[in-house]
Amino acid sequence: MLELKGIYKWVNTGNNRVFLLKDVDLSVQPGEFISIMGPSGSGKSTLLNVIGMLDTFDQGEYNFLHEPVHKLKEKQRSSLYKQYIGFVFQAYHLIDELTVYENIETPLIYQDIKTSERKAMVADVLDRFQIVGKKDLFPTQLSGGQQQLVGIARALIARPKLLLADEPTGNLNSKQGEEIMGLFKQLNDEGMTIIQVTHSEKNAAYGSRIINLLDGMVAR
Amino acid sequence: MxxxxxxxxxxxxxxxxxxxxxxxxxxxxxxxxxxxxxxxxxxxxxxDRYHQNYDRIAQVMQHANFNGKVETQVSNPALMGPELRDKYGSNFKYVIQSSWTGGHLLSIGDKHISKVGNFFEPDAPDMLTLKMLKGTRAGLKDPYSIMMSASAAESLFGKEDPINKTIKLDRSFDVKVTGVYEDLPDNTSFREIKIMMPWELWLIQNPWAKQMNEPWGSNFSQTFVQIADNTDMASVSAKIKNTKLNNVSKEEAKYQWAVFLHPMGKWNLYNxxxxxxxxxxxxxxxxxxxxxxxxxxxxxxxxxxxxxxxxxxxxxxxxxxxxxxxxxxxxxxxxxxxxxxxxxxxxxxxxxxxxxxxxxxxxxxxxxxxxxxxxxxxxxxxxxxxxxxxxxxxxxxxxxxxxxxxxxxxxxxxxxxxxxxSVPRKVLVVLQFTVSVMLIIGTIIVYQQIQYAKDRPIGYTRNGLINLGMEKEIREHYETVRTELKNSGAIEEMAASNSPLTQVWNTNGGFEWEGKDPNLAVDFPNNRVSYEFGKTVNWKIKEGRDFSRDYATDSAAFIINESAAKFLGFKNPVGTVLKWNNQPFTIIGVVNDIMQESPFYPVRPTLYHIGEYENMYNLILRLNPQKNAKQSLTSIEQLLKKYTPSVPFDYKFVDEEFGGKFRAEERIGKLSSYFAILAVLISCLGLFGMASFVAEQRTKEIGIRKVLGASVINLWQLLSKEFVLLVVFSCIIAVPIAWYYLSNWLTNYDYRITISWQVFALAAAAALIITIVTVSFQAIKAAIANPVKSLRTE
Incomplete structure (x- = not known):
């Protein structure tokens, strides 16, 4: 599905070059559920952002569905991203001014999907996540777990091929966290490729493979 | 989406x-x-776009060279129109000789109404493309006819059909209504005209106009033209340049009269x-x-x-x-x-x-x-x-x-x-306040200029003076009327004059004196007055004496103003002889300059002489200060009605007429002050909003500072300083621009203020105070907030 080869990312501070990612190789097959682990500052989120094309890298090759991402222009990258990748954030990042329904609908709007079709797709997802009753509420009226559920629903609405999650349970209590991880597991069973960043061994165990990062390098 | x-x-x-x-x-x-x-x-x-042919209509005007200074006037000899028609006829579609716009009394039975109007040659309604409601545009062909606007017709006839009704005009001529037209809209130069009469009737009414020795030497009417369709304004204007010069005497030719066309499209904006x-x-x-x-x-x-x-x-x-x-x-x-x-x-x-x-x-x-x-x-x-x-x-x-x-x-x-x-934001705030400060400065200076001209010495006492037209009956019984009015106690004194106090209606040339440069062209305002003129208006004699009935010789005497004394260059003007059309007149006194014209320009050299009442059209009365003005006016009205029962008592306070001279400037002043207030208001709204956001953004910083011991004053300074600096910067930019623009504006006035630095200081101070007040509200609010609260929001 995707392949990273010799990825480097660095920042220069004065005369020093600090490596955020150092010679990372990673290959992900469709249907995998990968957990990226490592201590704070080890480059987990950076790696996830690079994979998610939210961040750039300085050296190396990145092929996503046989497209050479490192050669693509910004615009092509974002259309690739828009089409195939869904993102879930630790802090949910819902738009406070929009209702649950509208939050979920927004990515579809950006993909120029027709109103009637949008309605069907959102209704479908609401139904599936059992949040139909909450569709007219605003994010601030929901609990953290419910907000994250909406966040996941939003990430999935456009039927991506890859779901990226940056500590999706970081702001949740353990019961809510378990529910979310259960959901991820279920999605993976249905064939969704998932990469998550997590601190917790327990959450990592839901995945099919664990990548350990240390100081920007994959620990082998 | x-x-x-x-x-x-x-x-x-x-x-x-x-x-x-x-x-x-x-x-x-x-x-x-x-x-x-x-x-x-x-x-x-x-x-003036109301007139369909506005781009082909023009007023005939003249430049005249007075000793190197070119003056421009709209008044023309009555022969101008006929001459243009004769000599250059093919260049014009219409040529229209016209009187001045003025009030005329219309009477039907006992009903007397004064309406403003003009006497025109018969093509005027066609030229002005009047929209006829009744009758046709050919209504001025017969000398004894009148056309009127819808509003005038209504006030005279109500719902009745006015066509073919007979009206008495100015209590002397019977005229027949031949047409009713839609009132001219407010943004036309002829908007005041509500009635139109034939020019021919004016000539009948004013027989002297046809009996002049030198008809080309006297300018007392207006000429309007519409140029022919196949020609253009500039070339016609160039062709007719010498129309007057070719006809005047050698003496008049000194002025190098140059006739030109002033297109209607420029009447309002380029006047x-x-x-x-x-x-x-x-x-x-x-x-x-x-x-x-x-x-x-x-x-x-x-x-x-x-x-x-x-x-x-x-x-x-x-x-x-x-x-x-x-x-x-x-x-x-x-x-x-x-x-x-x-x-x-x-x-x-x-x-x-x-x-x-x-x-x-x-x-x-x-x-x-x-x-x-x-x-x-x-x-x-x-x-x-x-x-x-x-x-x-x-x-x-x-x-x-x-x-x-x-x-x-x-x-x-x-x-x-x-x-x-935040740099662009700062630039925008600076721009806002620059404009606001400029407008504040502009407002102050316009008002100063108006006040300056208002405070200018006028040479007479305005208070309690009224001016009204003098009718034939009053002229005939002048002395009796004066005695009666004075006896009634309503007035202190009464005078007659050719021009009203706030205008100059008559200027004359043809003066000779000893030592005069033969090439010097002179044209003095020359006011014909009664003996008590000076006493009534309260002028100040500087040298010599006032007119007096005790001296028979005063009928051939001049009182001149200071400017005239300077212009004539006499060391001792009193007693000197001035020849006017070869008649000797002795100067008996010099008075302070009386400001009759624009308060923004120098008073012209002016002469005053005693004349016959027949040739004076204005009555100037000084109300008795000991009496209630309203009562006095009522008794004056009653007394005058004895002589002219059908003439409305239409008086004007000289004070108000004088105030009218500032109308244009006051309008500018008022408008610019309103705009300044609005600009400041808008800028303040913006500043207020900005300050509130800055305060919000810095909530945490303020909290920390407060915990570390900053006082409310410290914090207020911290938050206000930036804005104050921006406004100071705006003032620095605004001042030179405003100074440049306003000094330019002031050059339009001969009599003007010098711009003082205090104005700029005042405007800057005002802007700063406004800023501080606006910003402080937010700054203090943020500064007195509980730091624990603001820190907890993190």
Whole structure:
């Protein structure tokens, strides 16, 4: 599905070059559920952002569905991203001014999907996540777990091929966290490729493979 | 997608009520100002367009060279029209000789009404393309006819059909109504004219006009033309240049009379001539107010941009999320534009309401009768373009700026509005206050100039003086009327005069004196007065004595003003002889300059002499200060009615007439002061909004400082300093620009103030005080907040 080869990312501070990612190789097959682990500052989120094309890298090759991402222009990258990748954030990042329904609908709007079709797709997802009753509420009226559920629903609405999650349970209590991880597991069973960043061994165990990062390098 | 944009925009607006109110309110005020100015400018630019052939109509005018200085006048000899027709007929479609516009008494039975009108040659209704409601445009062919506007017809005849009705004109001629036309609209030069009579009747009424020795030497009428369709204004104007010069005597030829055409399209906006050159006129104010309008609108737009970008940190997260879930940059740009357009449209609706409410007041101040052209598609097209431009102006910066955020940084929380992000905002605040300070300075200087001219010595005492026309019966019984009025105690003194006190109706040449340069051309205002003129108006004799009935020789005597004494160059003017058309007149006194004309120009050398009452048209009365003015006026009216029962008692206080000389300047002053207030208001709204956001942004910093021991004063200084510095900077920019522009404006006036630095200091101080007050409200609010609370928000 995707392949990273010799990825480097660095920042220069004065005369020093600090490596955020150092010679990372990673290959992900469709249907995998990968957990990226490592201590704070080890480059987990950076790696996830690079994979998610939210961040750039300085050296190396990145092929996503046989497209050479490192050669693509910004615009092509974002259309690739828009089409195939869904993102879930630790802090949910819902738009406070929009209702649950509208939050979920927004990515579809950006993909120029027709109103009637949008309605069907959102209704479908609401139904599936059992949040139909909450569709007219605003994010601030929901609990953290419910907000994250909406966040996941939003990430999935456009039927991506890859779901990226940056500590999706970081702001949740353990019961809510378990529910979310259960959901991820279920999605993976249905064939969704998932990469998550997590601190917790327990959450990592839901995945099919664990990548350990240390100081920007994959620990082998 | 658009629906979605507007939905979010609406929710954002409702959520931030105060912010939205400032935004919409400020923008609406700016738009209302721009709209009012737009209507005003449109009105000025379409002046006289009512006449279909306005681009081919012109007034015949003359330049005359008085000792090297070229003066320009509209008055012409009565022979001008006939001469143009004879010699250059093929160049003109119509040539129309005309009288001056003035009041005329119309009587039907016991009903007497005074209406303003003109005597025209018969083609005038065609030339002016009058819209006839009754009768035809051929109504002035018979000398004893009259055409009237619908309003005049109604006030005279009510609902009756006026056609063929007979009216007595000026109590002497029976004239027949031959036509009723639609009143001329307010923005036409002939708007005051409500009745039109044939020029031929004027000649019958004023037989002297045909009996003059030198008919080309006397200018007492006007000439209008419409040029032929196959020619152009400039070439006709050049052709007729010597029309007068070819006909005048050698003595008159000294003035190098040059006839030219002043096109109707320029009457209103380009009506000033300096030294023979058309130097503009109202067009100056069209530009000035046009620029002000654009600036005020710009200020309002700047507010919008400023407030929107000041909120950027709050909106940044949303931008980040949207980008992270697949929004392209242009989609965000569109979203922010949708928001700004929503605000702009709401502001436009509000501004329309404001304009409807303010229009009557505006019309009063501007002396206009402007209405909103609701039914005019051009107005709506214009409004649409206006909305588009305003939305683009105010929305572009926030849209481009906000949409440029990097999603990752924003979402990680490492996003900080950089050090330079606030630079454009600061530039915009500086621009706002520069304009505001300039307007404040302008207002002060215009008022100073008006006050300066008002305080100028006028050479007589205005209070308690009234002026009214003198009818034939009064002229015949002048002495009796005077005695009766004085005996009644209503007045202190009465005088007759050729010109009213606030105008010069008559100037004369033909003066000779010892030592005069033979090439010197002279043309003095020459006022024919009664013996008590000086006593009535209370002039100040500087040398010699006043006119007196005790000296028989005073019928051939001049009293001259100081300017005349200077001009003539006599060491001892009193006793010197001045020859007028070869008749010797002795100068018996010198008086202080009496200001009869513009308060902004020097008083011309003026002569006063005693004359027959038949040739005087004005009665000047000084009311008895010991008596109630109202009672005095009633008794004067009663007394005059004995002699002229059918003439309305139409008097004018000299004070008010004098005040009228400042009307144009006062209008400018008032308008610019209103605009200044609005500009300051809009700038303050913006500043208020900015200050509140800065205070909010720095809540944490303020909390920490407070915990570390900062006092309220320290914090207030911290928060206000930046804004004060910006305003100081604005003042530094505004002062030289204002100084340059206003010194230019003042050169229009010969009698003018010198601009003092105090004005600038005052304006700067005002701007600073306003700033401090505006900002302090927010600063103090932030400074006295509980630090624990502000720190806990993290």
């Amino acid at each position: 658009i629906k979605n944009y507007f939905k979010i925009a609406w929710r954002n607006m409702v959520k931030n009520k105060g912010y939205s109110a400032i935004n919409i309110g400020g923008l609406a005020v700016g738009m209302a100002v721009a709209m009012l100015i737009g209507l005003w400018v449109h009105d000025e630019l379409t002046y 000033e001539f300096r030294n023979g050159v058309n130097t503009g006129g109202n067009i100056r104010y069209v530009w000035l107010f046009g620029i002000i309008g654009i600036f005020v609108l710009l200020l309002a737009c700047i507010n919008f941009m400023n407030l929107a970008t000041a909120r950027s940190e709050k909106r940044a997260r949303e931008v980040g999320i949207r980008k992270a879930i697949g929004s392209m940059r242009w989609q965000l740009i569109r979203q922010f534009f949708a928001e700004s357009y929503l605000v702009v449209i709401l502001a436009f609706v509000l501004s329309l309401i404001l304009v409807v409410l303010l229009l009557p007041l505006f019309n009063e101040v501007a002396g206009k009768k402007i209405a909103i052209p609701w039914q005019n598609p051009i107005f709506w097209t214009f409004s649409l373009v206006f909305i588009l431009i305003t939305g683009l102006l105010s929305g572009s910066y926030p849209a481009l700026y906000l949409s440029s955020f990097q999603p990752l940084k924003v979402l990680k929380g490492t996003f900080r509005v950089g050090r330079f992000a």
